[in-house]
Amino acid sequence: MSDVFRNKVDITLTVNGEEVEARVPAGRHLIDFLRLDLGLTGAHASCEHGVCGACTVKVDGDAVRGCLMLAAQADGAEVWTIEGMSDTGAIRDLQDAFVTRNALQCGFCTPGMLVACEELLTRDALPERDEIRDYLSGNYCRCTGYEAIVDAVEDVAKARRGLT
Amino acid sequence: MKASAGGYARARDLSHALDLLADADGMGRVLAGGQSLIAAMNMRLSTGDMLVDISRISDLSGVSVQGRRLRIGALTRHAELGRDALIARHAPLLAQAVNHIAHAAIRNRGTIGGALAHADPAAEFPACVLALDAVLHLEGPEGSREVRAEDFFVDVFETAIAEGEILTAISMPLAEPDEVQMLKEVARRSGDYALAGLCFVRRAGGVRLSVLGAGSTPLLARAAMARLDMEDIGGAVAALRGELNPPSDTQATAAYRRHIAGVLLRRIWEEIGGESA
Numbered sequence: 001m002s003d004v005f006r007n008k009v010d011i012t013l014t015v016n017g018e019e020v021e022a023r024v025p026a027g028r029h030l031i032d033f034l035r036l037d038l039g040l041t042g043a044h045a046s047c048e049h050g051v052c053g054a055c056t057v058k059v060d061g062d063a064v065r066g067c068l069m070l071a072a073q074a075d076g077a078e079v080w081t082i083e084g085m086s087d088t089g090a091i092r093d094l095q096d097a098f099v100t101r102n103a104l105q106c107g108f109c110t111p112g113m114l115v116a117c118e119e120l121l122t123r124d125a126l127p128e129r130d131e132i133r134d135y136l137s138g139n140y141c142r143c144t145g146y147e148a149i150v151d152a153v154e155d156v157a158k159a160r161r162g163l164t
Numbered sequence: 165m166k167a168s169a170g171g172y173a174r175a176r177d178l179s180h181a182l183d184l185l186a187d188a189d190g191m192g193r194v195l196a197g198g199q200s201l202i203a204a205m206n207m208r209l210s211t212g213d214m215l216v217d218i219s220r221i222s223d224l225s226g227v228s229v230q231g232r233r234l235r236i237g238a239l240t241r242h243a244e245l246g247r248d249a250l251i252a253r254h255a256p257l258l259a260q261a262v263n264h265i266a267h268a269a270i271r272n273r274g275t276i277g278g279a280l281a282h283a284d285p286a287a288e289f290p291a292c293v294l295a296l297d298a299v300l301h302l303e304g305p306e307g308s309r310e311v312r313a314e315d316f317f318v319d320v321f322e323t324a325i326a327e328g329e330i331l332t333a334i335s336m337p338l339a340e341p342d343e344v345q346m347l348k349e350v351a352r353r354s355g356d357y358a359l360a361g362l363c364f365v366r367r368a369g370g371v372r373l374s375v376l377g378a379g380s381t382p383l384l385a386r387a388a389m390a391r392l393d394m395e396d397i398g399g400a401v402a403a404l405r406g407e408l409n410p411p412s413d414t415q416a417t418a419a420y421r422r423h424i425a426g427v428l429l430r431r432i433w434e435e436i437g438g439e440s441a
């Protein structure tokens with residue numbers, strides 16, 4: 001077998017604005033790398049086949065499934081997790097709206113949910129309620145029934161456009 | 165569960181990717197968007213693969229008009245297709261399809277080439293390229309070849325791509341000025357795979373109708389097409405139900421899927437202003 005295939009892959013990337021160098025097993029997915037190797041346990045590893053959305057993080061500006069991307073593929077990438085997005089205050093208003101509207105209970109889905117909601121709000125400044133629901137169909141929440149989450153996203157969309 | 169990979173290599177360009185596949189002794193596996201492959205690896209449906217990561221080969225991405233054809237690089241992502249002006253103008257069926265595929269985060273990484281190579285019979289893009297009469301461009305150790313969509317889908321998850329080959333692009337005729345392209349499907353929830361769906365194309369040469377979720381491969385509904393060319397919607401619905409061989413599973417029975425296909429065809433027909441009979 002050719003030695004160009006690696007079992008361990010060296011990667012350099014930025015995570016939450018800081019440069020990280022690591023050697024990762026070829027099959028390690030990004031969410032395990034973030035959680036187990038870097039201790040960034042905000043986003044969760046749950047269904048591990050892309051259905052639940054709990055592992056959603058931001059890679060090079062896009063919301064992606066942390067379980068469906070290998071850490072090896074993140075070489076050179078810019079990764080943001082809920083920890084970094086909280087520290088910079090980038091989504092403070094969205095987080096506040098989640099609290100105000102009671103848009104979380106157990107909180108398991110929330111880190112992924114916030115990343116997905118933020119992407120929606122940057123792509124569509126004033127989404128309709130059914131658009132919000134549609135966008136969040138890839139992020140399972142088993143506490144709220146979504147109503148409060150949709151309320152929170154709608155509030156932020158209006159507030160950001162100065163409509164409240 | 166956790167993925168198990170035999171090894172990983174990132175291809176610099178197409179010829180490097182082909183070399184890597186040739187080096188892998190039959191264990192090579194192309195990694196594009198990973199939205200089906202990594203899920204399968206996590207579920208240990210696929211283990212020990214020598215992954216050839218082609219996702220950084222920029223030549224294989226993007227949409228262009230070449231003469232009278234539209235050419236789409238295999239690595240063009242679902243989300244990119246959804247917002248591409250050339251797609252909206254020359255192959256609107258694909259833009260409609262994007263809205264039905266999975267969820268935003270998956271569309272951000274999944275590629276059209278990956279979806280076609282994966283060949284899930286319930287997926288949207290395979291049925292679309294069949295209805296659009298597209299050609300798939302393959303590159304292998306022996307050079308390049310072209311396969312018509314009609315000859316590409318062999319069985320569930322099985323295509324005409326041979327060992328060591330890579331799908332590089334998809335091309336299709338530009339939509340005619342009066343061409344109608346429409347995709348309709350029924351899914352239980354937003355983002356789910358459809359229970360059944362139809363891709364309808366009407367151009368000067370006649371109607372092309374393909375079905376997703378209704379057999380082991382996407383199906384070109386030839387009997388229904390012939391009826392539609394005669395403007396016989398009743399006959400077309402009956403013909404369509406007759407030529408489908410859909411699965412019965414926990415989502416829906418075969419009879420229900422056949423029923424849905426007929427209902428969708430009538431809805432398309434009404435929407436484009438056809439006589440109902």
Ligand SMILES: Cc1cc2nc3c(=O)[nH]c(=O)nc-3n(C[C@H](O)[C@H](O)[C@H](O)COP(=O)(O)OP(=O)(O)OC[C@H]3O[C@@H](n4cnc5c(N)ncnc54)[C@H](O)[C@@H]3O)c2cc1C
Pocket residue numbers: 049050051193194195196197198199200201202203238239264265266267270273274275276277278279280281282286287288289325329330331332355356357358
């Ligand atoms: C939760 C979830 C829901 C989904 N829902 C839908 C849906 O509703 N409809 C739908 O159509 N799809 C759906 N998908 C699948 C999605 O569209 C995938 O992106 C797509 O099927 C695979 O594209 P990829 O680029 O990610 O390919 P990969 O996962 O990287 O590869 C898939 C397969 O194709 C091979 N391959 C990839 N690219 C090439 C190439 N250029 N040449 C040769 N072989 C290649 C790989 O070796 C592998 O076997 C869903 C996926 C998930 C996780």
